[in-house]
Amino acid sequence: MSEAIIVTGAAGFIASHIVDRLLAEGHTVTGIDNFLLGRRENLVEPLQDSRFTLIEADLANADEAASVFAAVQQRQPVTQVWHMAANSDISAGIADANVDLRNTFLTTYNTLEAMKRHGIRRLAFASSSAIYGDLPVALTETTGPLFPISNYGAMKLASEAIISAAVESHLERAWLFRFPNVIGHRSTHSVIHDFIRKLRANPRELEVLGDGNQQKNYLHVRDLVAAMFSIVELGQDKLNWFNIGNRDAGATVRFIAESVIEAMQLAARIRYPGGAKG
Numbered sequence: 311m312s313e314a315i316i317v318t319g320a321a322g323f324i325a326s327h328i329v330d331r332l333l334a335e336g337h338t339v340t341g342i343d344n345f346l347l348g349r350r351e352n353l354v355e356p357l358q359d360s361r362f363t364l365i366e367a368d369l370a371n372a373d374e375a376a377s378v379f380a381a382v383q384q385r386q387p388v389t390q391v392w393h394m395a396a397n398s399d400i401s402a403g404i405a406d407a408n409v410d411l412r413n414t415f416l417t418t419y420n421t422l423e424a425m426k427r428h429g430i431r432r433l434a435f436a437s438s439s440a441i442y443g444d445l446p447v448a449l450t451e452t453t454g455p456l457f458p459i460s461n462y463g464a465m466k467l468a469s470e471a472i473i474s475a476a477v478e479s480h481l482e483r484a485w486l487f488r489f490p491n492v493i494g495h496r497s498t499h500s501v502i503h504d505f506i507r508k509l510r511a512n513p514r515e516l517e518v519l520g521d522g523n524q525q526k527n528y529l530h531v532r533d534l535v536a537a538m539f540s541i542v543e544l545g546q547d548k549l550n551w552f553n554i555g556n557r558d559a560g561a562t563v564r565f566i567a568e569s570v571i572e573a574m575q576l577a578a579r580i581r582y583p584g585g586a587k588g
């Protein structure tokens with residue numbers, strides 16, 4: 311059945327793929343973004359579709375969030391929100407904690423307040439494996455205690471906590487997706503981008519922080535979107551929370567560095583300063 315759905319952070323990497331999928335399923339979609347990190351080019355096709363509307367607004371600002379939700383709701387009652395807006399620049403949040411307070415936490419708080427005011431009762435939320443901190447174990451949904459090591463992770467965990475509380479008061483259902491590192495078309499940031507940037511500056515040598523053996527789980531955005539839509543279809547509890555990732559052990563940073571050099575057809579030497587962490 312066709313629904314009216316809001317996607318926050320719609321001009322970003324992952325959310326733009328969600329917009330594509332929702333439109334393909336026949337829904338009417340409103341995207342909200344402040345274009346801090348998002349790009350209109352990510353939404354070229356949706357912008358030609360009469361069922362898609364893009365609104366520029368800062369969801370960290372309570373008044374702006376309230377008025378944009380009121381305007382959308384007036385046009386057509388919204389049934390579901392996919393809240394993807396956040397700060398995705400982890401190092402910006404380390405340099406200034408206010409970045410994650412505003413864009414990762416307050417966007418969630420204000421979205422929930424607006425949903426409450428307008429009786430929108432279903433929320434899909436992009437959380438992160440960053441909520442687990444640096445645990446040396448395979449992660450499951452019950453792994454804990456949860457002590458994040460970045461402001462970003464902390465604000466994602468705080469967002470999960472207020473969504474859990476909202477489920478007890480005004481939400482009918484929420485889905486929390488804990489993403490791994492996501493790669494693919496339209497991606498805005500990742501170790502791959504960092505290496506390309508460094509190699510463009512110096513095609514002869516690539517410095518890779520750590521010893522190259524750090525290993526992380528990566529998932530293609532196409533598989534991530536497929537997993538999220540399956541979870542929304544099948545997760546029928548009030549609060550549904552899932553880690554999404556590959557079953558393999560992940561890729562080492564050495565493998566990624568070598569692959570980027572090969573793809574760029576360079577003969578760059580890789581330099582590792584050493585240490586277990588990047």
Ligand SMILES: NC(=O)c1ccc[n+]([C@@H]2O[C@H](COP(=O)([O-])OP(=O)(O)OC[C@H]3O[C@@H](n4cnc5c(N)ncnc54)[C@H](O)[C@@H]3O)[C@@H](O)[C@H]2O)c1
Pocket residue numbers: 318319320321322323324325342343344345346347348349367368369370371393394395396397398399412413417436437438439489490491492493498
């Ligand atoms: N890419 C990953 O590897 C990864 C991993 C774990 C979690 N996530 C989460 O997935 C979601 C999407 O991430 P992404 O990789 O597509 O990042 P992205 O930066 O491409 O998308 C985030 C979007 O949110 C928008 N935004 C930020 N602050 C806003 C605000 N105050 N008001 C309105 N819009 C705002 C940005 O402009 C951007 O378009 C985020 O919540 C992110 O934390 C991503």
